[in-house]
Amino acid sequence: MSPVDESSVAFGNDGIAKPDDDFSAGDMAANSTKDDEILTVKQVSKLLKLHPRTIYKLAQTGMIPARRVGKSWRFLKSEIIKHFEKKDV
Numbered sequence: 001m002s003p004v005d006e007s008s009v010a011f012g013n014d015g016i017a018k019p020d021d022d023f024s025a026g027d028m029a030a031n032s033t034k035d036d037e038i039l040t041v042k043q044v045s046k047l048l049k050l051h052p053r054t055i056y057k058l059a060q061t062g063m064i065p066a067r068r069v070g071k072s073w074r075f076l077k078s079e080i081i082k083h084f085e086k087k088d089v
Contacts, residue, residue: 037077044075
């Protein structure tokens with residue numbers, strides 16, 4: 001798969017790329033950054049250097065951005081990083 005030439009992507013006034021017939025979901029996945037990783041509780045606990053039980057409590061109370069998938073919790077790495085960059089911890 002060849003990389004997408006960003007100069008060919010049209011952007012609206014809001015800075016969001018407009019849909020294009022030549023732009024597919026595969027192209028989006030190929031251009032995603034490492035910060036777009038989906039993390040588990042164990043991975044977030046290592047990232048934040050906190051006990052996994054603490055991560056569960058923070059997720060359940062909404063103190064950190066998380067999504068419930070069945071009985072599991074998932075976290076978007078970029079959201080976790082942004083959350084802690086803007087907070088005085």
